Amino acid sequence: MSRHPNERAGQLQRQQIAQRAARLVAEEHIHDLATAKRKAARQLGFGDSSLLPSNDEIVAALDEYRQLLDPEHAALLLKLRQKAAYLLHFFAQYRPYLCGSVLTGHAGAHSNINLQLFQDDPKSVELFLLNQQIDYDIIPASGPRRFENYPSLAFWFDGTPVRLQVLPSSAERNPASKADRERLNLNGLRALLHAEAQPASLSTAEP
Structure with missing residues (x-):
């Protein structure tokens, strides 16, 4: 029809x-x-x-x-995800997750690595960055009113911009939106990297 x-x-x-x-x-x-x-x-x-x-x-x-x-995009995405894996390990005490374009795969050369950290005292994340001698900028909070005291923190890592969205612990169990549910922790990202590194299997069936 x-x-x-x-x-x-x-x-x-x-x-x-x-x-x-x-x-x-x-x-x-x-x-x-x-x-x-x-x-x-x-x-x-x-x-x-x-x-x-x-x-x-x-x-x-x-x-x-x-x-x-853009045939080089796959290699770029791999590098960004490897950097993200390092950062997830680095911020392990804050129960971090990768989200955004590096996770979905449509990141480009100028994309942020977007991480969500879950910590009821957002100032402790700033103190951690200061103790690690990492220069950062504070981005005012946006979104639901209940997150108004939880700003995002931005810094550079190995030539790549990083955005940390600090959220209360309750938000880990109750994501505010569908986008917030699309995330991976370190184990999930390692599994993704491992799966993508495997060669495509060849069929042994006769034609």
């Missing part, structure tokens, strides 16, 4: 926006997918927000873009 012309046009629009948004993420380092898709829609002259692609569609388009135009 053939699709209605309006349905085909809507699908084409979503595909075009997803492809343009993928370019913005890859080339202009716009790492917030909602921002990328809105900017892409404006650039293409589309105004119907109901036809914006999903984040999954943008990530798929970004994977296609990098396979064609």
Whole structure:
């Protein structure tokens, strides 16, 4: 059964926006997918927000873009995840998790390594950084009011920007959003790195 012309046009629009948004993420380092898709829609002259692609569609388009135009991305992503594994071990006392673009795989050369730390006394994390002689910046808290006393901390590690989101212990058990549930601890990240390092298995079935 053939699709209605309006349905085909809507699908084409979503595909075009997803492809343009993928370019913005890859080339202009716009790492917030909602921002990328809105900017892409404006650039293409589309105004119907109901036809914006999903984040999954943008990530798929970004994977296609990098396979064609950025063959070094896999090596870059591996380095970022290895750095993240080191940092998860470094901050082990704060029950850290990796989240964001390094975890999802759409990180680029200028992406942050985003970590969540769970500590009821956020000042203790700052004291830890000071004792380790790590220069950091404080980013005012945003999001739910219950986190207003929990700012993010930003610093550089081995040439890569790092963002620590300090949260109360209760938030580890009760994530505030779907994005907060998409995270891995050190063991999970090591398992991911191990799985990706394994060569693809070859079928021994006869043709």
